[in-house]
Amino acid sequence: MSSAALAAVPVLVAADPAVAAEELPGFPAGVDLYRSAYRNWVGDITAHGLWACAPTSPDQVVDVVNWAWRNGWTARARGASHGWAPLTITEGTPSDARVILVDTTPHLTGVSLDATNAVRAGTGITLEALLTFLEGHGLGVTHTPAPGDITLGGALAIDAHGTAVPAVGEERLPGHTYGSLSNLVLSLTAVVWDEAAGRYALRTFTRDEADCAALLTHLGRSLVTEVVLRVGANVQLRCVSRTDIPAKELFAAPGSSGRTLEHYLNESGRVEAIWFAFTEHPWLKVWSIAPTKPASSRQVDSPYNYPFSDHLPTVVSDIGVRLATKTAWYLAPVFGNAQLAAVRAGLLATGSKDIWGPSKNALLYLRPTTLRLTANGYALHTSRAQVQRVVSEFTSFYRELLDAYAAKGRFPVNGTVELRVTGLDDAADVELDGARTPLISAARPFEEHPEWDTAVWLDILTMPGTPHAEAFLRDLEQFLLATFDGRYARTRVEWSKGWGYTRDAAWADEEVLDTVIPASFGEDVWREASDTLTRLDPHQVYGNAFLNRLFS
Structure with missing residues (x-):
């Protein structure tokens, strides 16, 4: 494996139980915990030895987020780290920062399909794995980013896209969009503040809900565990x-x-x-x-x-x-x-x-x-x-x-x-009455x-x-x-x-x-997004210095 490939793989060092108990008292039992380096795509935002975990289920994610809130930590979802902007951590984050990286790629990768051609997927699944699954069922998307290693959660957080508009005379296929991948979302499940319960909890938002519009492109100011996407026939x-x-x-x-x-x-x-x-x-x-x-084309499989x-x-x-x-x-x-x-x-x-x-x-x-x-x-x-x-x-x-x-x-x-x-x-495009625009x-x-x-x-x-x-x-x-x-x-x-x-x-x-x-x-749209993300995370568990500044 090349050095570039190695750089894309988080370096995992299993946690010493005694050290973990001292530095992260009361951390949820059963959640894999380790030390990990962080490196963004180009390596100009790096950190060494941060605490990280790999929840095996959305319920474990909830446990981690509530632990972070109660203990004054921030929880930052990490997928493939294929990005440039300081949306996960900021440059200069020290190894002893009260930041827990929540790795989605080891376990939050389930995928299934229903009879209406809606695909349910964990946000840790890569785009390549998702598209391979869809291809096996005769389904696909109109366009997608060129890298296949990006996680679905990461792609949706920043409204990822490929390249496509309708050619002259072309009609959009059902289940497809010429917009961003975020525009395919029918519903999503996120860990958000539950005022009545006094804690963070899982909540599913459908595309016709006002709050969902803010979460469709959240820049890391939330933590989405699962999404349902509208997809259509492959071409x-x-x-x-x-x-x-x-x-x-x-x-x-x-x-x-x-x-x-x-x-x-x-x-x-x-x-x-x-x-x-x-x-x-x-x-x-x-x-x-x-x-x-x-006749002149080479078939690629x-x-x-x-x-x-x-x-x-x-x-x-x-x-x-x-x-x-x-x-x-x-x-x-x-x-x-x-x-x-x-x-x-x-x-x-x-x-x-x-x-x-x-x-x-x-x-x-x-x-x-x-x-x-x-x-x-x-x-x-x-x-x-x-x-x-x-x-x-x-x-x-x-x-x-x-x-x-x-x-x-x-x-x-x-x-x-x-x-x-x-x-x-x-x-x-998602064919749902009342669907909101991201x-x-x-x-x-x-x-x-x-x-x-x-x-x-x-x-x-x-x-x-x-x-x-x-x-x-x-x-x-x-x-x-x-x-x-x-x-x-x-x-x-x-x-x-x-x-x-x-x-x-x-x-x-x-x-x-x-x-x-x-x-x-538009000032009203920006304020609605900022207010919604703050209301769903009033304790800024999903914040970092840059995001807090951006949404101030």
Whole structure:
């Protein structure tokens, strides 16, 4: 196993019973307790030797949460730790912090299906395991994040998504959504404060309840143990990769002819562009529904069909090592072009330019062994007709800004720009009367702009510690907020990634935290979410310094 893979696995050290009894007096008997390291996806938030536990049932979770409340501790749910933002713990959390990590992956993984195609699943199940189960019953989802190791609970906490809008003439299939995964929830069970009982208890919330709307995207300010999702018939997907379209053509001004992003959206509805820094040709993936295998496609019977992106060729990894360990950041243009060359060679060598199979096998492609980079993230809401304009204006500014920094000998980006496009969270998709829209999902529609039916998701990735990265990303964020300000598009942050930049740090800009974020949802909606999450957890058992600041 590679070092990257090992980093994704929590390090477990069984607790000494005498030490545990002294440091955690009265901890629930029968709940596995141990010392554990914590590391987020990129390793810029770490902690060593925290107390952690692995409840075998929701009832044991309740016991742990009540113990934490009575003893002045916080309880933080942990799944795959595949995120960037400080939503679980904050950087600098000491090993003796009064924090108990609640590991969901060992036991909270049950899954079952009912006669209405509703799937009940524990929040510790991974997306790959869930989608594999669904595939075995002829079911699936429209889109999903690329990594299969993310837990369901983690995905729903931050309204995770893939990439899909309806192609021209395409009708949504029953049980599917073009919005986030949170929009599939029919009901969820969480451990919340029970005022009458004077303790925390399990409570099931159905999608038509007002409180459920706050829990559908809760950012870690609650602890959900089980969910029921609406799902629909699985489809066969073809995925064609292209690296021959220049960025100036793919991201051209609106109204341009040729191979534009808009052209492929209209044709297939499912696109992703990965644009390596300082290169001219993005890696474009285009998925399309194909009930039968096209003659030119290679059938794939399992996911992760781009091994060259999971394990970089030696020449590419060597440049990466020089970047990171020898502070040779000026090699960013060389690194970007080497990565693009590796993709082109890898697609040919593995026969992966044109693949076809059950949706899971075409949608999941990122393993924990891939190069780990920091990432910022935003959702730009607009109308379908304005997508090309939004993409063109963003990419033009990004290129100009990158060139301006390079002219000063600064190379803040050595990874990629990634662009995806989805629909929004339409509560009607779950086919439940009175279903509520997730309150603070980044894919929540703007009520005052019903014509905005699309979200353009963009991320910029770079190696942790790259000089001038935060300043560059602040410049970019300020452009997004100023340009997509509500006239024809509006910017929201993508919760799990980087945002709120000062010149030195992410998640630190007070204006973004106090004004921009609440305004992007509407002050009333933001306050409803904050008040609900506080009422369901009045003792801030699920808080941390960052979340308490965000919802203050």
